[in-house]
Amino acid sequence: MEAALLGLCNWSTLGVCAALKLPQISAVLAARSARGLSLPSLLLELAGFLVFLRYQCYYGYPPLTYLEYPILIAQDVILLLCIFHFNGNVKQATPHIAALVSSWFVLSLQKWIIDLTMNLCTFISAASKLAQLQCLWKTRDSGTVSALTWSLSSYTCAILLRFVIMLALNIWVTVTVLRYQKTTIKAE
Structure with missing residues (x-):
């Protein structure tokens, strides 16, 4: 039963990641505007995805453990191009994309x-999320930011919440053990 549940979580996360940015891309294309989206946030997110993917490839992890990252990177690059297109400066996308491609090798x-x-x-x-929040707080306008995309992203992270909770509880047990550990005095 546990294996089936874990498999369901893994495949559902992969499925969600495959469509994660599609609502955001659709919103930007429908509005013909990237208002509310933070370029620094997107660039940081892309950098994080790229590092994770490169790390997994470098150390030879099985593709199923990182399959969502090429999909997410492709969706983010499309979103990046949309942002530059609707902000009227497509030529400025070139140095950013060149930096991302060269970082793959570096x-x-x-x-x-x-x-x-x-x-x-x-x-x-985390800096990526904070950059998006800062943009929203500064403008007080969510513009074309997709709540569905952020909800789907939250879902993919919620599965990892179990590990954070288990980490906290394990640390708590360790501290408690150390606190109540009786010191043994050697008999001389």
């Missing part, structure tokens, strides 16, 4: 580079 130049960037991935991802 990440694997040295083992320490890929390891360090992977360790920073959580911070990169």
